[in-house]
Amino acid sequence: MRLRLFRAPNMAEAMARVRAELGDDALILGTRPVQEGVEITAALESAASVAPAARPPVVPDPRRADLLAFHAVPETLRPALADGPLDQALRRALPFHRLALTGDARPLLLVGTPGAGKTLTVARLATRLVLAGCAPMVITADAKRAGATEQLAAFTRLLGLTLTVASHPVTVGRALARRPPGAPVLIDCPGTDAFDPTQMEELRALAAAADGTVALVLPAGLQVEEAADLAQAHAANGAEMLVATRLDLARRFGGLLAAAAAASLPLAEAGIGPGAADGLVPLTPEELARRMEARLAPSAAAAGDVADRLPRPAPTAAPRHHGPPPRREVDTHPTAAPTSHPMPPPASWQAAAMPDPRAPLHAGQAASVRPRPTPMPAPRARQDVRHAE
Amino acid sequence: MPNRPRLIAIASGKGGVGKTWFAITLAQALAARGGPVLLFDGDLGLANVDVQLGLTPQHELGSVLSGRVSLAQAVLRHPEGGFDILPGSSGSGTLSGLDPASVEQILSLLRGAGAYDTVLLDLGAGLERGVRRMAAAADTLLTIATEEPTSLTDAYAVMKLYANDARQGDARILVNQATTHAAGLRTYETLRRACVSFLRLDPPLAGIVRRDDRVRDAIRRQSLLLVRHPTCAAAADVEAIAAGLSQRAAA
Known part of the structure; x- marks a missing residue:
């Protein structure tokens, strides 16, 4: 070290x-x-591994099979993950990718089903870049969903960035012509149904116009076949990597593993909490292994994050079927009523983690915030949002 | 069933962080709490527990290992401290020079020391094979760090080997020479974060010993801190650590 x-x-x-x-x-x-x-x-920390101990160890862990069963890891993946340290086994069995958001990289398009966490992922990546002293260009191509622009604008405003609205391939191309030199580009795409040919065609046109790299935003906790199908459909339409979200809330990661394996999409990033600055981390084999193991650990383990503080049922009481996402047991998002559908939760869930655009900003930004009359005024043009169309 | 003492190893990676002093003081604090304590000077190359205490060993460790002398004959009783010492001073060289069989022999000798409740192993600086093996074999490992960056990285190196050798074991971090209690906590958190992130190991805090001029005074006079300055800050800190160790041993 x-x-x-x-x-x-x-x-x-x-x-x-x-x-x-x-x-x-x-x-x-x-x-x-x-x-x-x-x-x-x-x-x-250098990658160099520790010399083997004087004592011969490494007995296959009998609890590994239980762990893989709990997470509903697909049968095809289990032999590769059966023994050895879990992080090393994951590294061998699945593709991982380090997301490079440099100023000369191709634009990054975040795609996925509605509510997957695309907008929040864009906000977090933008926050990371700003903290690293590299202001990105942020574009939203989501003109359909009510409030989508305002949701992202709440973040870009805090970061001192201009949000560009461009939902048509032509306007995206035009907007990118004004890309500042050295600025990475993040594009928030509209939520799509991966099995609707028209929607996927529109998405391909958008990616082609941007000449960008497509990352699929996939919530952890999806049922295994569902996640695999979704990832394969997006891979067929040009997705090149996976950004996993909701790793703090989901309890079973079999869907995520299945998606990466079935579609050969490398795992790049992971959403691990509600924060904009620390809610997204590179998804490494170590991180994934730690979170998988924490789900069956008898006591609050290593990390001290929200996920690890969740009370968890005894392993024997855990349901083995691929059910709906579990109820959240900590009230971090009071508006989020636990739902019974296996697909991503409603937009209100995301909104709960987002700053309220009407809330006062911090002191440094206060000058740009004007008190609004009640009730809500009609929308008006803002300088921090640029409409390219 | 014969009593099997609890083996507590004390390691630091880096030298000069107060490891031997702490081992001696902890031995006295534990002895004061009731159970008989044996302090093994495992820093065989630079064995200096006897020097720090001004004692003169009659037997070498080698004689005990070869069976010519019994453990009871080889140990020295500290007159004021109320604990026993097994000196490491010897012609047998350093722990690193000991072949693995001798290291195992020492370990089984200490494990079989049924007259004691606790055996403290003062391990040498460095990360040699013998040190590493003894750290992994102990029931509890106390890794000492100070706020110096070099000490942090060396203590981390100890934890890294430990994570590899005895992942399920009981390893705790002890901060010595802390300028304040808060600064000591920060040192612990820094080291802990590195262990959690890089090793997936979350070592608890064994305690913080504040920097105290009376420690230096006691060492200079070859006397025990708890005898010479029983009410100073560092003495209180070590006593609290001894209490914490006993508590969790009973649980």
């Missing part, structure tokens, strides 16, 4: 230095205020 201390006048600058010196893999171990501003302790 390489460990370094960084001091800078503010967090953004300190983070930029961490990234510049240690790269994107750096882990932030701690931050504290100091006289000059802020101090970050960051570390980088």
Whole structure:
């Protein structure tokens, strides 16, 4: 492990230095205020593995079969995951991909079923880029859903970005002609039915106009065949990777594993909580293994995140069928009534995690917020949203 | 059924973080709580428990291992501390130089020391094979770190080997020479976060010992902190750690 201390006048600058010196893999171990501003302790772990112990170990874990059964891992994947450390087995059995959002990369289009978490994923990626000192261009192509633009605009406004609205291939192309040099591009696509040829045709046209990379946003906890079908349909229409969402709320990850395996789509990122700044992490084999194992751990394990604080039923009491998503047991999203359908929850779920656009922004932004008369005024043109069409 | 003592290993990776001092002070604090304690000086290359305490060993560890001398004959009783010491000073070289069979022999000797409730192993600095094996074989591992970055990375290296060798074991982190209790907590959190993220291991905090000038004074006078300065901050911290260890042992 390489460990370094960084001091800078503010967090953004300190983070930029961490990234510049240690790269994107750096882990932030701690931050504290100091006289000059802020101090970050960051570390980088080398991939070199530990020499084998003096004692011969590695007995096949009899609990592994229970774990795979609990997660409803498809039978075809089980032999590959049957023994050895789970993270290493996952690394061998499934494709993983490190999302590179550089200034010269092709635009990234986030696609998926309505409510999958596309908009929140765009917001989180934009937040990550801004924190890294690299302002992205954010485009929403979702002109259909009521409030979709305003939802994303609430985030881009906080980040000091302009949100571009462009839902037609032609306007997307026109908008991209104004791409600032060195700015990564994120495109929030409308929710689509992967089995409707017309909708998929529109999506392909959008991706072609943007000359972009398509990432499928897939909620964890879907039933295995459902997730596999969805991923295959999107892969056939040009999706190149998977962004998994709701890893903190879903209890069974078989659907996710099945999707990645069936469609050969590499796992890239994972939504792990409601926060914009820390709610999305690169999905590594280690992260996935830890979360899978935490579901059957007898006590709150390692990470200390929301998922691991969830009370969980005893493994013996867990249903074995591929049922609807489980009830959430912590009231982090009070508006989210547990539902009984196996598909993504309604938009209200997302909205609960989003900032209320009408809520006051933080002090630095306050000047741009004008008090609104009640009830809600008619929509008016905003400077922080640019309509390209 | 014969009593089997609890083996508590104390490691740090880096030298100079107060490991031997802590082991001695913890031995006295545990002994004061009632159970008989044996302190094994496992830093065989630089065996210095006896030096720190101004004691003169009569027998070498090698004599015990070869069976010429019994464990009871080889241990030294600390007159004020109320605990026993098995010196590591010897012609037998360092733990790293010991062949694996001898390391196992030492471990079984300590495990069989039924006259004691607790055996403390003061392991040497570094990560040699013998140190690594003893850390993994102990019932509890206390890894000592200070707020210095070099100490953090070396303590992390100890935890990394431990995670590999004894993943289900009981390893805890101890912060020594903390400027304040809050600073010690921050040191612990930093190390813990690295363990959780890189090793998927979540070591609990064994305790924080604050930096205290009276520690240096006691070491200089070859005397025990709990005898010389029984009411100072560092003494209170070590006593609290001893209490925490006993509590969880009983549970």
